[in-house]
Amino acid sequence: MQSFKDSFVSGIMRANPTFILLLGLCPTLAVSTSLDNAVGMTAAVLFVLLLANIIVSSIRRFIPDRVRIPTFIVIIATLVTLVDLMLQGFVPELSKSLGMYIPLIVVNCIILGRAEAFASKNRVVHSIADALGMAIGFGWAIFIVSLIRQLLGSGSLEFFGVHLFTVPGLEENPAAIFLLPMGAFFVIGMLLALFRWMGVSESE
Amino acid sequence: MGKGNGGLYPILFLTAVVLISVIALTVTNGITEEPIAEGRRQAIMEMLQTLFPKMDDFSFDEQSERYSVTAGGASLGQAFMAQGVGYGGPIDILVGLEPDNTLRGIQIVSQKETPGLGAKITETAFLDRFVGADGRTLALAKDGGTIDAITGATISSSAVVEAIKAAVLEQSGNNEGGE
Numbered sequence: 165m166q167s168f169k170d171s172f173v174s175g176i177m178r179a180n181p182t183f184i185l186l187l188g189l190c191p192t193l194a195v196s197t198s199l200d201n202a203v204g205m206t207a208a209v210l211f212v213l214l215l216a217n218i219i220v221s222s223i224r225r226f227i228p229d230r231v232r233i234p235t236f237i238v239i240i241a242t243l244v245t246l247v248d249l250m251l252q253g254f255v256p257e258l259s260k261s262l263g264m265y266i267p268l269i270v271v272n273c274i275i276l277g278r279a280e281a282f283a284s285k286n287r288v289v290h291s292i293a294d295a296l297g298m299a300i301g302f303g304w305a306i307f308i309v310s311l312i313r314q315l316l317g318s319g320s321l322e323f324f325g326v327h328l329f330t331v332p333g334l335e336e337n338p339a340a341i342f343l344l345p346m347g348a349f350f351v352i353g354m355l356l357a358l359f360r361w362m363g364v365s366e367s368e
Numbered sequence: 369m370g371k372g373n374g375g376l377y378p379i380l381f382l383t384a385v386v387l388i389s390v391i392a393l394t395v396t397n398g399i400t401e402e403p404i405a406e407g408r409r410q411a412i413m414e415m416l417q418t419l420f421p422k423m424d425d426f427s428f429d430e431q432s433e434r435y436s437v438t439a440g441g442a443s444l445g446q447a448f449m450a451q452g453v454g455y456g457g458p459i460d461i462l463v464g465l466e467p468d469n470t471l472r473g474i475q476i477v478s479q480k481e482t483p484g485l486g487a488k489i490t491e492t493a494f495l496d497r498f499v500g501a502d503g504r505t506l507a508l509a510k511d512g513g514t515i516d517a518i519t520g521a522t523i524s525s526s527a528v529v530e531a532i533k534a535a536v537l538e539q540s541g542n543n544e545g546g547e
Contacts, residue, residue: 197483228378235385242389246396253400256407318484340520343484 171282171290175297181274182305182352183359188274192306193348195265199323202310206303208265209272212247214295216240216275220283221291227284236279244270274302312351317342419464419473420444434539437464445472448539452531455523456480459489463532465503469540474498474532479524486524494518494525503536 181187188209195201219239220227227235248266251259269275278298283291315321319334341347416426416437423437423444435447450461457480464472476490488494497515498506506529507513508522517525 195483201483226381228381231378231382234382238382238385238389242392245393249393249396249400249404252407253403256411314484340485343482 168290168293171286171293172297175294175299175301176304177301180301180305180359181277181298182302182309183356185277186356187277188272188302189352191265191268191272192302192309193345193352194268196306196309196313196348196351197317197343198314199307199310199321201265202303202306203324204262205265205268205306206299208247208262208269209274209302210295210299212240212243212269212272213275213278213299214292215243216279217283217291217295218288219243220279221286221288224284232284233276233280236276236284240275240279241270274298309348309351309355313342313347317347415462415475415477416447416464418475419447419462432539446539447472448535449477450531450535452527454479454481454489454527455486455521456482459524459527459531461528461531461535463503463535465536465539469503469536471498471501471503471506471532471536474528476528481521481524486518486521488518488521489524489528498532503532504540506533506536 175181179185182189182192191205195205216236216239220236244266248259248263251262251266278294282294286294311321315329315331316334316339318340319331319336319338320327321329339347342351412435413426416435417423420437420439422439424439426435426437426447428435433448437444437447445464445466447462447464450463452459452461459479459481460477462475462477464474466472474495476495479487479489481487481489501514505513506515508526508529509516510522513529515525515529
């Protein structure tokens with residue numbers, strides 16, 4: 165049994181969902197084109213991951229092994245739909261900016277992966293710590309990918325409408341390829357190589 | 369884990385999980401249906417207001433699919449939806465039209481273009497290029513028209529232009545037919 169602190173810290177670096185576990189890459193590649201998107205996606209992941217981990221962990225003793233994956237999927241899909249409806253109904257402003265990320269959460273393997281690998285085997289408090297750590301780990305990872313892609317792809321950096329920085333020479337002719345899907349693969353591949361080279365890995 | 373694998377238990381368990389989910393979703397849908405519909409109407413109202421700042425009410429004619437925009441009961445103009453096919457999927461556009469077929473303004477309602485490229489069709493700098501143009505002869509500058517395309521996003525720009533032109537032609541055809 166890991167300690168509470170371990171459960172929290174591991175997701176941030178040693179078992180980073182994006183760079184080490186390689187979970188949830190599909191939505192990461194798809195929306196990491198701007199810092200705004202990174203923040204929106206992180207908020208959505210944090211919320212659903214936290215709820216999914218709490219629910220799965222608290223009923224873990226009753227879940228039969230043979231139907232555990234369908235159970236997780238039903239729980240996650242229900243949660244995502246509930247959140248989506250609630251946001252649309254009561255906080256339409258937030259729904260407008262987060263709206264496109266919510267359905268992407270269903271296909272985010274981080275949620276299912278953590279339910280299977282962690283929440284179904286650990287106590288609720290540890291599962292909460294795990295959800296927070298994983299969400300932070302996902303958050304900084306997608307933030308870095310978005311930062312590089314936005315900087316190179318559009319030649320300038322904007323954060324929620326505030327202009328932060330312009331790359332000299334890139335402003336006029338931005339390397340738009342970085343905003344396209346193949347640019348996402350370039351950036352994430354380079355970053356994966358960098359983290360390998362720095363010796364960060366789960367196996368220690 | 370590794371327990372409760374025998375007999376009916378897994379079946380009953382999963383059925384119960386699904387039942388609880390269905391109940392939770394039905395209840396939530398019932399609660400949120402009204403606010404969501406109201407929110408949509410509010411959103412349409414706000415979008416119409418960007419085209420007609422003085423408006424205070426609108427009505428929707430189901431047959432011609434046109435919004436009639438009014439202020440204090442007096443008509444300000446018409447608005448209707450146009451749909452184009454962009455690079456990433458359908459683009460829905462709200463078109464505001466003056467009686468003489470010049471464009472009052474346009475708003476992008478929904479789009480799935482590439483962020484940072486085609487998605488720039490939602491920016492004011494692009495939308496403003498349409499104001500005052502004749503809807504029936506709308507064309508990109510490279511095709512001899514007046515609308516400058518977005519650099520690197522010709523397909524998205526062209527989709528918007530073509531969709532508006534087609535919708536305006538259809539609507540002005542409706543006008544003549546009806547009067």
